[in-house]
Amino acid sequence: MLSEKEIDYNTEIRLTYKRSIPARRSARISDVARAAGVSVATVSRAVSAPEKLSEGTRRRVLAAIDELGYTPNTLARQLRVGSSRMILVVVPRRSNPPFFSEVLRGVDVTLVEAGYVLITGYMEGEDRDLRLIELATSGHLAGLMTTSGKLPQVNGRSILDGGLPAVALCADPGVKGMPAVLIDDEAAARSQARHLLELGHRRIFYVTGPAGNYNETARHRGIVAELTAAGLYPEALVECPGDYVFEAGHRGAEAYLALADRPSAVICSNDECAVAFMKTIRSAGLTIPGDLSLIGFDGIEFADYCEPALTTIAQPRFELGATAAKLLVEMISGVPPSVDLDAQNRSFLDVDLKVRGSTAAPPAGQRD
Amino acid sequence: MLSEKEIDYNTEIRLTYKRSIPARRSARISDVARAAGVSVATVSRAVSAPEKLSEGTRRRVLAAIDELGYTPNTLARQLRVGSSRMILVVVPRRSNPPFFSEVLRGVDVTLVEAGYVLITGYMEGEDRDLRLIELATSGHLAGLMTTSGKLPQVNGRSILDGGLPAVALCADPGVKGMPAVLIDDEAAARSQARHLLELGHRRIFYVTGPAGNYNETARHRGIVAELTAAGLYPEALVECPGDYVFEAGHRGAEAYLALADRPSAVICSNDECAVAFMKTIRSAGLTIPGDLSLIGFDGIEFADYCEPALTTIAQPRFELGATAAKLLVEMISGVPPSVDLDAQNRSFLDVDLKVRGSTAAPPAGQRD
DNA sequence: CTGAAAGCGCTAACAC
DNA sequence: GTGTTAGCGCTTTCAG
Numbered sequence: 001m002l003s004e005k006e007i008d009y010n011t012e013i014r015l016t017y018k019r020s021i022p023a024r025r026s027a028r029i030s031d032v033a034r035a036a037g038v039s040v041a042t043v044s045r046a047v048s049a050p051e052k053l054s055e056g057t058r059r060r061v062l063a064a065i066d067e068l069g070y071t072p073n074t075l076a077r078q079l080r081v082g083s084s085r086m087i088l089v090v091v092p093r094r095s096n097p098p099f100f101s102e103v104l105r106g107v108d109v110t111l112v113e114a115g116y117v118l119i120t121g122y123m124e125g126e127d128r129d130l131r132l133i134e135l136a137t138s139g140h141l142a143g144l145m146t147t148s149g150k151l152p153q154v155n156g157r158s159i160l161d162g163g164l165p166a167v168a169l170c171a172d173p174g175v176k177g178m179p180a181v182l183i184d185d186e187a188a189a190r191s192q193a194r195h196l197l198e199l200g201h202r203r204i205f206y207v208t209g210p211a212g213n214y215n216e217t218a219r220h221r222g223i224v225a226e227l228t229a230a231g232l233y234p235e236a237l238v239e240c241p242g243d244y245v246f247e248a249g250h251r252g253a254e255a256y257l258a259l260a261d262r263p264s265a266v267i268c269s270n271d272e273c274a275v276a277f278m279k280t281i282r283s284a285g286l287t288i289p290g291d292l293s294l295i296g297f298d299g300i301e302f303a304d305y306c307e308p309a310l311t312t313i314a315q316p317r318f319e320l321g322a323t324a325a326k327l328l329v330e331m332i333s334g335v336p337p338s339v340d341l342d343a344q345n346r347s348f349l350d351v352d353l354k355v356r357g358s359t360a361a362p363p364a365g366q367r368d
Numbered sequence: 369m370l371s372e373k374e375i376d377y378n379t380e381i382r383l384t385y386k387r388s389i390p391a392r393r394s395a396r397i398s399d400v401a402r403a404a405g406v407s408v409a410t411v412s413r414a415v416s417a418p419e420k421l422s423e424g425t426r427r428r429v430l431a432a433i434d435e436l437g438y439t440p441n442t443l444a445r446q447l448r449v450g451s452s453r454m455i456l457v458v459v460p461r462r463s464n465p466p467f468f469s470e471v472l473r474g475v476d477v478t479l480v481e482a483g484y485v486l487i488t489g490y491m492e493g494e495d496r497d498l499r500l501i502e503l504a505t506s507g508h509l510a511g512l513m514t515t516s517g518k519l520p521q522v523n524g525r526s527i528l529d530g531g532l533p534a535v536a537l538c539a540d541p542g543v544k545g546m547p548a549v550l551i552d553d554e555a556a557a558r559s560q561a562r563h564l565l566e567l568g569h570r571r572i573f574y575v576t577g578p579a580g581n582y583n584e585t586a587r588h589r590g591i592v593a594e595l596t597a598a599g600l601y602p603e604a605l606v607e608c609p610g611d612y613v614f615e616a617g618h619r620g621a622e623a624y625l626a627l628a629d630r631p632s633a634v635i636c637s638n639d640e641c642a643v644a645f646m647k648t649i650r651s652a653g654l655t656i657p658g659d660l661s662l663i664g665f666d667g668i669e670f671a672d673y674c675e676p677a678l679t680t681i682a683q684p685r686f687e688l689g690a691t692a693a694k695l696l697v698e699m700i701s702g703v704p705p706s707v708d709l710d711a712q713n714r715s716f717l718d719v720d721l722k723v724r725g726s727t728a729a730p731p732a733g734q735r736d
Numbered sequence: 737c738t739g740a741a742a743g744c745g746c747t748a749a750c751a752c
Numbered sequence: 753g754t755g756t757t758a759g760c761g762c763t764t765t766c767a768g
Binding site for chain 2: 026069071072074075076078079084094097098101102105112117118119120121122128131134135137138139140157162163246275276278279282301302304305306307
Binding site: 406407408409410413420421422425444446447448449450507 | 753754755756757759760761762
């Protein structure tokens with residue numbers, strides 16, 4: 001272990017002078033071999049297959065390892081064995097932190113437990129995507145995970161070109177054979193609409209997600225399906241374009257308030273958007289659920305702490321991440337998947353419609 | 369680029385059978401050399417120093433690279449040159465997603481722009497810390513960043529043992545010579561208390577952060593200092609232990625409500641905690657800021673969307689991350705830091721006390 | 737049970 | 753300008 005003085009030395013020097021002092025080299029396998037009086041092969045075995053060594057040799061080598069503070073250079077090991085233990089997870093930029101952070105926690109916990117290291121790569125624009133593609137083909141990676149319906153792709157090159165084992169998470173890019181772990185967005189959105197219809201609402205204002213987005217498309221389909229089944233489509237649906245962020249909720253609410261004939265129910269594409277919608281509505285003097293019912297999507301913690309608490313679709317965030325990670329590890333190690341997959345290699349996890357204070361029957365005048 | 373059939377093939381096979389098909393090997397430098405009719409050295413130059421090649425050769429090699437979809441194996445390169453471009457940022461587990469995700473975005477944007485790859489490692493418990501320490505000494509890393517006052521450390525081994533360039537972010541672990549980029553927590557907390565005193569409040573209820581936490585310690589010191597300066601300490605301060613999460617805010621509010629003689633002002637250790645505090649208080653029928661004033665810390669977006677909007681200390685989240693990343697890159701490349709550092713190698717960024725609806729003068733009966 | 741030696745893919749002297 | 757070659761630190765046959 002470094003003494004405090006040494007730490008100071010290293011950091012201070014590097015901070016101030018131009019490479020005047022080379023980094024202190026850490027012990028290599030040959031150092032350990034020399035110290036223990038054995039060959040490098042023996043040291044290698046002491047680390048990866050200690051049972052192959054005699055009691056005495058093993059003890060001697062292990063002591064030397066400890067003594068020198070030796071850690072194998074994984075870079076070299078990986079180059080030699082031709083496989084790494086790093087996994088890249090691709091996340092769209094600025095994406096709903098309270099939602100994705102919990103999904104990624106599920107990924108992280110599972111992956112680390114299985115001995116992998118997680119690299120998070122944010123998508124945003126072509127430059128960025130190109131770096132990700134290069135990373136994916138650079139030999140560093142053991143596997144790939146993506147949380148977006150669109151894969152990084154720039155002039156003909158795709159992130160899948162490396163041929164890495166890959167799984168999709170929270171969205172299905174629809175690549176043939178690439179498994180996906182997600183919820184059934186369409187069914188979930190249907191249940192949102194059904195909940196509102198059951199309460200007696202007959203028209204819905206919908207602040208959408210970004211056009212073309214996988215989840216948005218599926219959810220939109222669900223809402224339409226439910227309204228259609230109730231014989232209310234298309235008159236009953238008023239759409240307002242949004243993109244999953246606070247600002248969209250705010251603007252959505254302004255659009256709603258400007259309406260001459262306001263629907264009594266509102267669906268926001270996610271909780272973040274719904275929270276902002278709620279705030280703007282209340283600032284305008286309307287009450288929820290007195291004047292209108294509001295429902296979100298995701299089930300982030302903040303939804304519990306609005307006033308009133310937000311009715312929402314709670315996604316199994318941690319479990320989504322954990323399941324996808326488990327599946328990926330199985331693919332990498334070549335064992336059959338323990339996760340149930342349908343014919344398209346998809347695994348759907350259950351959601352929970354959490355009914356809380358933001359939804360209720362419509363005001364008397366608006367019931368049919 | 370893979371045809372769709374190949375993608376399917378790869379994934380499907382791996383998913384189903386036990387390593388029956390080896391991964392398709394990607395092109396190596398020697399493949400390109402052969403295809404272009406040059407030596408490997410020339411290919412290497414075409415990638416890293418194209419100006420050293422003649423027009424014709426360069427074109428020929430580049431064409432071959434493109435043709436074969438060659439990406440250099442960074443693992444091999446790094447092993448050879450002895451340095452990597454990966455940076456580990458250590459984050460405490462489950463830590464305030466809306467706050468840290470924005471800080472990390474600042475880190476990520478800056479680092480990627482400088483050509484680095486970011487690895488996020490969560491701390492939690494010794495096992496985990498040991499993995500991080502091993503990662504830090506495995507040859508993979510170019511630098512290290514930590515967002516916690518406590519560094520991963522297990523039986524004598526510290527994450528700094530590898531001698532990597534390292535910078536602290538949002539907290540100062542107090543390692544001699546290790547630079548830190550953060551805000552002045554003490555001064556910020558003083559300004560919170562001062563704001564409340566200026567409004568006329570004379571007693572403060574404080575839901576603390578976790579005992580021993582760097583930020584908590586500094587903030588506590590600030591509150592005490594301000595109250596002391598006003599001649600109100602210690603009588604004026606009622607403390608309630610918390611730990612930065614929703615639940616702490618909820619429990620803090622319950623403790624507050626149970627008080628016989630309630631202070632007219634409340635400081636919560638962070639916004640998340642304050643949001644929960646607010647919710648519980650309102651559910652109990654008290655009004656904010658009518659019955660009590662409430663102030664948070666961090667400046668996350670959700671603070672804007674409470675009812676009323678939360679008065680808080682807005683930290684420059686993105687800038688904190690970006691500044692720390694910039695400094696780290698400079699340390700790695702050996703150039704003098706462009707970031708202003710004090711004698712202890714710290715750089716303090718400015719905060720902003722955002723006064724909003726949750727703070728006001730105390731109710732008439734409670735003024736002095 | 738242990739050692740010698742080849743080589744993973746790449747870069748950087750050093751020659752020509 | 754371009755090629756030859758010696759390793760970076762490690763694992764893994766293959767001998768003994």
